[in-house]
Amino acid sequence: MAERSSRSDTRTTIVEAAARLLHEQGPSAVTTRAVAEAAGVQAPALYRLFGDKDGLLQAVAEHVLAEFVSTKAESVRAEAAGGTDPVDDLRAGWRIQVEFGLTHPAVFALLNDPARTDPSPAAQSGWQVLTARVHRIAVAGRLRVTEQRAVQLVHAAGTGVIQTLLAAPVAHRDAGLHEEMLEAVLGRILTDAPATGDDRPRAATVAFRALAPDLPGLSAAERQLLLEWLDRTIDE
Incomplete structure (x- = not known):
């Protein structure tokens, strides 16, 4: 047990040291020698724990994103408990996500590498946070x-x-681009508040669809059939 704890502590120390180097100096600074020196370990320890530099970088990306996602997850629970406007909460989450990507470009690039076929656990948690926010809107x-x-x-x-x-170079970035993009997406997915005209039946159906999985008194088969009917209505 002590050996396992020591191994975990060493791994955490290395990941945190590499994360600092990545944030301060970029991926090129995350060399085996630099990370080992910063973490106060011997270079072979990195290979035993992570396999190679790519394995270490992925672990660092997971570490940084996991911390960020855990903060977001807590905010979603607070939003749901506090009765805040779900659309405003989605806007706030969007801005935090954009800020994260711009503040941690190396981590963002690693996590969104098209060659990566399996989503990371932290990325999956982030998806769940977004799903929870959208569910509240529904x-x-x-x-x-x-x-x-x-x-x-x-x-x-x-x-x-x-x-x-x-x-784009920092000096030439369009500071308002991400806000305009968000409003364009919201214009596509949201009804007016409250829903009027042609939007009213669809909004009501989507809202009922969001609650349908928790309806009491239905068998699993009945619930599945109801969801299929609702999905078909929404898609038409």
């Missing part, structure tokens, strides 16, 4: 599209706008 009767489509649109737009901003 329950409030404000969505005109399915929850899944809304989550996909917000996520794709957020990733794209961060990549666009990072590709």
Whole structure:
């Protein structure tokens, strides 16, 4: 048990040292020698724990994003408990996400590497946070599209706008681009408040769809059939 704890402590020390180097000097600074010196360990320890430099960088990206996501997850619980406006909360979460991407460009690039086929646990947690925010909007009767489509649109737009901003020199970045992108997405997925005209039936259906999985008195088969009917209505 003591050996396992020591191994975990060493791993944490190395990851935190590498994260500092990555943040302060970029990926090129995260060499085996530099990380070992910063962490106060011998270089072979890095290979035993992470395999190679890529393994270490992925662990660092996970570490930085996990801390960020844990903060977001706590804020979602506070939002739900406090009865705040779910659309305002989505806006706030978007701004935090953009700030994270621009503040940690190396980590953002690692986590959004197209060659990476399996999403990281931290990235999956972030997706769950976004899903929870969108679900609250659906329950409030404000969505005109399915929850899944809304989550996909917000996520794709957020990733794209961060990549666009990072590709431009800092002095030439359009400071208002991410806000305009968000409003464009919200205009596509939201109804007016409250829903009127043609939006009213769709918003009501989406809201009912958000609550349907928790309805009492239905068998699993009945609940599944109800969800299929609602999904078909929303998609038409």
